[in-house]
Amino acid sequence: MRLHPPVPAPERIGFLLLPRFAMVAFFSAIEPLRIANRISGRPLFRWDVISRDGEPVMASNGMTLSATCAMAEAPPSPSLAVCASFEPEAAIDDTLLDWLRERAAAGCLLGGVDTGCFVLAAAGVLEDQTVTLHWESLPEFRARFPCIDAVESLYEITPEGFSCAGGSSAIDMSLDLIRRRHGDDLAGQVRDQLLHDQGRRPASRQRDPATPDDPVLNRAIALMEANLETPLGIRELAAELDLSWRRLDRLFARHLGTSPQHAYLARRLDHAHRLLRETRHSVMDIALACGFASASSFTRAFRRRHGVTPSALRQRP
Structure with missing residues (x-):
């Protein structure tokens, strides 16, 4: 090449x-x-x-x-x-x-x-x-x-x-x-x-944006995904986007039916799920990589999101 x-x-x-x-x-x-x-x-x-x-x-x-x-x-x-x-x-x-x-x-x-x-x-x-x-x-x-x-x-x-x-x-x-x-x-x-699509260029996104008509929300999600290990506070996230935190909250509620806090947490926990299934990192290392300060808080949040503890997920075939 x-x-x-x-x-x-x-x-x-x-x-x-x-x-x-x-x-x-x-x-x-x-x-x-x-x-x-x-x-x-x-x-x-x-x-x-x-x-x-x-x-x-x-x-x-x-x-x-x-x-x-x-x-x-x-x-x-x-x-x-x-x-x-x-x-x-x-x-x-x-x-x-x-x-x-x-x-x-x-x-x-x-x-x-x-x-x-x-x-x-x-x-x-x-x-x-x-x-x-x-x-x-x-x-x-x-x-x-x-x-x-x-x-x-x-x-x-x-x-x-x-x-x-x-x-x-x-x-x-x-x-x-x-x-x-x-x-x-x-x-x-x-x-x-x-039979392949003719429109895909190198810079094409891998995934469809969450809200194609709202670039601000896409920027917010991109900032979340770029800061999983050290999560931004919601006010800090809003400031990065030059928004008030109330406007950011309304933006997520209108387009995604959830709050920015819940959307951010879901992305961190979904990333943790992938790391548990696809890597050999310890549960504690994965917790830290996804922005959790302790294994106990990570386990509680993970179980609420995925219905299983991190350790139990690891034991599944």
Whole structure:
């Protein structure tokens, strides 16, 4: 997915699959390339499916996918995508980080699919880049790596790297690659084969805004999601929006049928739910990451929201 200089066809792309990767995102990245090859009648793209040891990798849906090679045997390629989803940091160790740094030093353009940027950030190869991840993972990523510009877009492609939010956004990223390499006509033909929406651009939001006609409410929600670990007071939130707290309260009541306090708490607790299911952080660490000062207050609030205690949720299969 390198932008400059052009890469001659067939262009080789590596896909490193980490345990519990998002299969839908991986296939969404591959299929446009396969269709482009078929329509053009020649191999414009080739790809290597890489695993740690060359063995099959289990995806988040419980299915396994065969790899074509192990990391140590992977051929050089201009670009490499790290494909992850749940618990990306569980796969991190010195061997993986060193291998990614070696690839970067050799001139390989590195990118992340879904939560792959967690691994790339841990390897220290995302300095001065703008990246995107799945919207559920953005608050944790921003807290862990505050110096990296992480945005809620479908995908990002720069001369330094690339990333996409997972799911069908990988289709958009691959279509963009096809367009850059081989023109609008081929990209349009591939898009038609996929029956894919023509209107999605890199900066498109991953989710529909809560209230498309009220940008102030959208800004309020964005501020809440950006401050989950150290929640803003409602008066402080209103001041950031240049509103009175009474007007902010009326805004939430009119559009969402709830108060700003309840909406903010719900977002913190939903984020905690995801962290409990998808990470290995302790309950106390998750409580602190979601703005709770004690485990007891966190447990009470979590149970009211989700009908189960954090510890009991962890024990569920």
